[in-house]
Amino acid sequence: MVAPTNVRFPDAVDQGLADYARQAGAKKSTVVVNAVREWLRMQTHAGIIFVPTITGERRAALVVGPQVWTVAEAWLQHDKAERTPAVLAETLGLSTADIEAALAYWADYKDEIDELIGRHRASQDEALAAWERRRHLDGV
Amino acid sequence: MASDFTRVRFLLDEHYPGWLAEDLTADGYDTVALTAHRPELRGADDGRVLAAAVAEGRVVVTEDVSTFSAAIALVPDHLGVVYCHHSRYQRTRAGLERLRKALGALAAEPPAGLGEHPVIWWLSGGPD
Numbered sequence: 001m002v003a004p005t006n007v008r009f010p011d012a013v014d015q016g017l018a019d020y021a022r023q024a025g026a027k028k029s030t031v032v033v034n035a036v037r038e039w040l041r042m043q044t045h046a047g048i049i050f051v052p053t054i055t056g057e058r059r060a061a062l063v064v065g066p067q068v069w070t071v072a073e074a075w076l077q078h079d080k081a082e083r084t085p086a087v088l089a090e091t092l093g094l095s096t097a098d099i100e101a102a103l104a105y106w107a108d109y110k111d112e113i114d115e116l117i118g119r120h121r122a123s124q125d126e127a128l129a130a131w132e133r134r135r136h137l138d139g140v
Numbered sequence: 141m142a143s144d145f146t147r148v149r150f151l152l153d154e155h156y157p158g159w160l161a162e163d164l165t166a167d168g169y170d171t172v173a174l175t176a177h178r179p180e181l182r183g184a185d186d187g188r189v190l191a192a193a194v195a196e197g198r199v200v201v202t203e204d205v206s207t208f209s210a211a212i213a214l215v216p217d218h219l220g221v222v223y224c225h226h227s228r229y230q231r232t233r234a235g236l237e238r239l240r241k242a243l244g245a246l247a248a249e250p251p252a253g254l255g256e257h258p259v260i261w262w263l264s265g266g267p268d
Binding site for chain 1: 154155157158159160173174175176179182183185186187203204205206207209210211214223225226230231232233235236260262
């Protein structure tokens with residue numbers, strides 16, 4: 001359900017918003033909704049920011065660098081006995097606070113992060129198979 | 141003789157830890173990790189990362205095939221991208237140690253053109 005909300009932006013903010021929306025090829029309302037959504041998430045998840053990707057997505061990431069889905073995937077790759085923030089922090093070269101921040105975000109937005117992991121794995125499988133098919137031709 | 145194997149230099153993408161780059165460098169393979177050693181590139185899109193790697197004469201090592209495929213289209217004159225499959229090199233201590241050995245072996249006997257031309261390479265299973 002969409003709830004209309006009137007917001008009056010100062011002229012400079014409105015102009016900046018219009019410029020950004022034009023450059024992004026998006027509607028101003030879309031930019032505002034996404035910005036507010038991300039801002040709200042950052043208020044409840046300290047240590048998380050949103051970064052643009054070259055494909056046009058915006059993904060949740062730790063302020064110190066790695067994207068949340070990569071921490072989540074590493075968590076899943078560890079045996080259950082080793083799935084602790086301390087072990088993951090040591091392995092990934094991050095602090096336990098960073099690991100906790102990523103896990104907390106994952107817990108709250110599990111579908112989003114799980115979808116990214118699934119998409120990443122499918123992309124890898126397809127790209128590796130295509131590369132191997134091409135390499136096979138070198139031996140023909 | 142580590143000095144024999146210094147031609148291929150690596151930039152590890154941001155999902156790899158600084159210690160892995162430091163261990164590879166100690167092994168004689170000039171390597172930096174984005175998160176630990178190039179903080180100015182944290183959160184940058186992969187086109188910028190790949191361009192930075194070119195400027196430093198480095199081959200990028202990454203798992204992120206979807207974004208780097210797009211980056212390669214924008215930076216076609218790169219010096220190489222090495223992909224690591226998630227099932228071959230898990231980001232556990234044991235998996236990253238295997239990756240360290242595999243990257244060392246790759247640097248010691250690189251495929252033709254890696255480090256000089258836009259070669260795309262998938263790291264094989266590597267040594268246990």
